[in-house]
Amino acid sequence: GLLTTASGKQQSAVVDEADRNSNHSQHHHQQQDSKRQARSDSERRRRNGIKAAYDELDAAIDEAMLITASSASDSSQQSTRSRAAVLEAAAATIESLRRDLDDGEGRLASLRRRVDAAEAVRRGYRLRLQQKSADSNAAQQNARYRQREAARQQLNAFRRSVGIFETSFIREVYLPLESDKQDSSRYVEQLSCHFDTWLQSHFQPHELVAIGEAAVQEVHDEAACLEAPAASGRGQ
Numbered sequence: 001g002l003l004t005t006a007s008g009k010q011q012s013a014v015v016d017e018a019d020r021n022s023n024h025s026q027h028h029h030q031q032q033d034s035k036r037q038a039r040s041d042s043e044r045r046r047r048n049g050i051k052a053a054y055d056e057l058d059a060a061i062d063e064a065m066l067i068t069a070s071s072a073s074d075s076s077q078q079s080t081r082s083r084a085a086v087l088e089a090a091a092a093t094i095e096s097l098r099r100d101l102d103d104g105e106g107r108l109a110s111l112r113r114r115v116d117a118a119e120a121v122r123r124g125y126r127l128r129l130q131q132k133s134a135d136s137n138a139a140q141q142n143a144r145y146r147q148r149e150a151a152r153q154q155l156n157a158f159r160r161s162v163g164i165f166e167t168s169f170i171r172e173v174y175l176p177l178e179s180d181k182q183d184s185s186r187y188v189e190q191l192s193c194h195f196d197t198w199l200q201s202h203f204q205p206h207e208l209v210a211i212g213e214a215a216v217q218e219v220h221d222e223a224a225c226l227e228a229p230a231a232s233g234r235g236q
Contacts, residue, residue: 043111046108151211154207154210169195
């Protein structure tokens with residue numbers, strides 16, 4: 001009953017950050033997906049460009065072969081020289097395309113190396129974030145444990161103080177009232193009056209709030225301990 005008087009002065013506030021954390025994580029994943037999609041699209045365009053260059057190279061080779069075959073059957077020296085010039089131009093075009101393809105392959109390999117390096121950096125950054133988050137969670141758990149342990153000790157000290165108060169009240173207030181020993185309402189009235197005075201003189205309001213919170217938490221912990229074996233029994 002005395003603990004209820006202190007617990008009645010409890011003040012609490014609950015702040016829920018789960019939604020904000022969830023939204024932030026979802027936005028981060030969406031950004032990563034967009035970046036990966038952009039890289040994939042860029043590489044696909046490069047591959048298509050290289051394929052088109054190969055197709056052009058094949059067409060040039062086919063044209064050169066046709067020119068060679070045609071010049072072999074042509075008896076005209078002038079036509080042969082003309083076709084030879086065309087063949088040389090085709091060969092130069094083929095060589096230029098080969099250089100372009102080699103250069104494109106080199107750029108593609110360089111891009112892949114850069115992408116791999118960026119992925120390695122991203123993985124390292126993600127691991128550091130995970131470790132930082134784990135360290136932060138551990139620190140928060142330790143802080144909560146220390147707070148609850150301090151509150152439990154404060155509650156136990158409060159109980160001892162209440163016990164001392166009750167002993168003092170009975171000895172100094174209740175027992176001298178010989179004629180009122182059988183009057184329970186008189187006892188409750190005197191006890192309530194003296195207890196309120198004692199609380200105000202020994203504890204600050206914020207201390208009473210903390211004591212009340214500790215008492216409520218203790219009740220919740222005891223209830224959880226009682227429910228755990230029952231739930232285990234139902235599971236079996």
